[in-house]
Amino acid sequence: MKVVHHDMTSRFLSLDVLRGLAILLMVLSGSIAFADFMPAWMFHAQVPPPKYVFNPEIAGITWVDLVFPFFLFSMGAAFPLALSSKLEKSSIFIVLLQVVKRYVLLVFFAIFIFHGRAWVMSERPGMTENLLSVGCFMLLFLLFSKTNFESKSFSIGRQIFAFFIAMLFLVFYPFKENGFDFYRSDIIIIVLANMALFGSTIWILTQYKPGLRLAILPLVMGIFLSAKVDDSWVSQVFKWSPIPWAYSFYYLKYLFIIIPGTFAGDWLLETKQKQVVIKSSVITLAIAALSILLVVINVTLLFSRALDINILVTIGFSLLIILLSRKAALHLLFQNFIRWGVFLLILGLVFEPFEGGIKKDPSTYSYYFICSGLAFLTLVSFMFLESGGYFKNVFSFIAKVGQNPMIAYTCGALFLLPLLKISHTEILLNALNFNAWGGVSRGFIFTTLVALITSFFTIKRIFWKT
Numbered sequence: 001m002k003v004v005h006h007d008m009t010s011r012f013l014s015l016d017v018l019r020g021l022a023i024l025l026m027v028l029s030g031s032i033a034f035a036d037f038m039p040a041w042m043f044h045a046q047v048p049p050p051k052y053v054f055n056p057e058i059a060g061i062t063w064v065d066l067v068f069p070f071f072l073f074s075m076g077a078a079f080p081l082a083l084s085s086k087l088e089k090s091s092i093f094i095v096l097l098q099v100v101k102r103y104v105l106l107v108f109f110a111i112f113i114f115h116g117r118a119w120v121m122s123e124r125p126g127m128t129e130n131l132l133s134v135g136c137f138m139l140l141f142l143l144f145s146k147t148n149f150e151s152k153s154f155s156i157g158r159q160i161f162a163f164f165i166a167m168l169f170l171v172f173y174p175f176k177e178n179g180f181d182f183y184r185s186d187i188i189i190i191v192l193a194n195m196a197l198f199g200s201t202i203w204i205l206t207q208y209k210p211g212l213r214l215a216i217l218p219l220v221m222g223i224f225l226s227a228k229v230d231d232s233w234v235s236q237v238f239k240w241s242p243i244p245w246a247y248s249f250y251y252l253k254y255l256f257i258i259i260p261g262t263f264a265g266d267w268l269l270e271t272k273q274k275q276v277v278i279k280s281s282v283i284t285l286a287i288a289a290l291s292i293l294l295v296v297i298n299v300t301l302l303f304s305r306a307l308d309i310n311i312l313v314t315i316g317f318s319l320l321i322i323l324l325s326r327k328a329a330l331h332l333l334f335q336n337f338i339r340w341g342v343f344l345l346i347l348g349l350v351f352e353p354f355e356g357g358i359k360k361d362p363s364t365y366s367y368y369f370i371c372s373g374l375a376f377l378t379l380v381s382f383m384f385l386e387s388g389g390y391f392k393n394v395f396s397f398i399a400k401v402g403q404n405p406m407i408a409y410t411c412g413a414l415f416l417l418p419l420l421k422i423s424h425t426e427i428l429l430n431a432l433n434f435n436a437w438g439g440v441s442r443g444f445i446f447t448t449l450v451a452l453i454t455s456f457f458t459i460k461r462i463f464w465k466t
Contacts, residue, residue: 015081035439037435037436042064073376080262118418133415142161202262291321302358341377
C-alpha cells in the first residue's frame with residue numbers, strides 16, 4: 001500500500017479539476033455540430049435533434065445536463081475555502097459587502113458579454129462586429145484581471161476606465177432588436193450571480209450551524225410548491241422582484257445543488273486543517289472507478305428510461321462503494337463525501353417519478369438531488385485518483401482551466417470564434433460537419449483551443465476575478 005500525503009493544494013486541485021471539466025464540457029456541448037446526423041444524447045435531453053425544439057414532456061438526462069449542476073456544486077464547495085480566509089481578516093459585515101459587490105459585478109459581466117457577441121450586435125455580423133467582439137474580450141482584462149505586478153491604485157484606475165468604456169459601448173452602440181436592454185443577458189451568469197449572492201450569504205450566516213443551513217432547503221421547497229396556489233402570499237413572494245432582469249426567486253431552486261456543495265467545501269477545509277491523509281491503494285482506486293461508473297450508468301439508464309434496472313444497479317454499486325470505504329479505513333471526512341453522494345443519488349431516484357421524470361428544464365427535484373449526489377462521487381473519485389498520481393498531467397491541465405473560469409467561459413464566443421471568422425478558418429472547422437464523428441471532432445478542436453488559451457493566462461498568473 002502506498003501512502004500519499006494529500007495536502008491542501010492537491011485536494012483543492014481536485015475541485016479545480018471538477019470546475020474545469022464542467023466548463024470545458026459546457027464549451028464542447030455548444031460547439032459540436034447541430035445536425036440531423038447527431039445522436040440525441042449529445043444534447044440536452046429536452047432539446048433533441050433533428051429540430052432541436054424544446055420539449056418539456058421528454059424525461060431523462062444526458063451528459064450535457066450534468067455540466068451546469070457540476071459547476072454549481074464546485075461553486076458551492078469553493079465558498080468555505082474562499083470566505084473562511086476572508087472572515088479571518090475582516091468582519092462579517094465587510095465580507096457581506098464584498099459578496100454584494102461580487103453579485104453586482106457578475107450581473108454586469110452577464111449583460112456585457114451577451115451584448116459583446118458579434119451576432120447580438122448585428123443580424124449579419126462582419127469584420128467590424130467581430131473585431132468589436134475581440135475588443136470587448138480585451139476590455140474585460142482591464143476590468144476583471146488580477147495580477148501580482150501592479151499597484152492597487154493603478155488596478156483601481158484601469159478598472160474605472162474600463163467600466164467607463166464598457167458603459168459607452170452598451171449605451172451608444174446600435175445593437176439589433178432595439179438596442180441595449182438590461183433583460184438581454186447571459187442567463188447562466190445571471191443564475192451564478194444569484195447563487196454567489198445567496199449561497200455565500202447563507203454559508204457565512206450558518207458557518208457553524210450546518211443544520212440550520214440544511215433546514216433552508218425545505219423552506220425553499222415549500223415556497224416553490226405553495227407558490228402554485230394563485231393569490232397566496234407565498235405566490236406573491238415567489239413572483240416579487242425589485243430588478244427582474246437580475247433577480248428572480250425562481251433562480252433559488254439551484255440552492256439544492258449549491259448548499260450540498262458548501263458541505264463538500266467544509267469537509268475539504270477540515271481535511272486541510274486536520275492534516276488528514278488519504279492512503280492511496282487498490283481499494284481507493286476501485287472506489288474511484290465505481291463512482292465514475294455510477295455516473296455513466298445513471299446518465300445512460302435515465303436517458304433510456306430503464307428505471308427499474310437503474311435503481312437496482314445503483315443500490316448495489318452504492319453498497320459496494322460504502323463497504324470498500326470502510327475496508328480502506330478512510331477517514332470519516334472522506335466517508336462523508338461517499339455517504340452524502342450515495343444518499344442524494346438514491347433520494348433523487350426516489351423523487352424521479354415525481355414531476356413527470358427527471359428533467360433539466362423545467363428542472364425537477366430529482367435533477368437537483370441526483371446531480372448533487374453524482375457531483376459528490378465525482379469529486380471524491382478525483383481526490384482518490386489524484387492522490388494515487390493517476391492522470392497527473394491531464395488533471396493539471398484541466399485544473400488550470402478551472403482556476404480561470406471567467407476567461408474559459410468567455411473566450412470562445414468573444415475571442416476565438418470572431419478570430420476564426422475574421423481569418424476564414426471557421427470554414428475549415430465547419431468542413432468537419434459531415435457526420436457524427438466529424439461533428440464531435442469539431443467540438444473537441446474548438447474546446448481544446450479554449451482550454452489552451454485559458455491555460456496560457458493561468459500559467460502567466462493572469463486571472464479574472466470579481
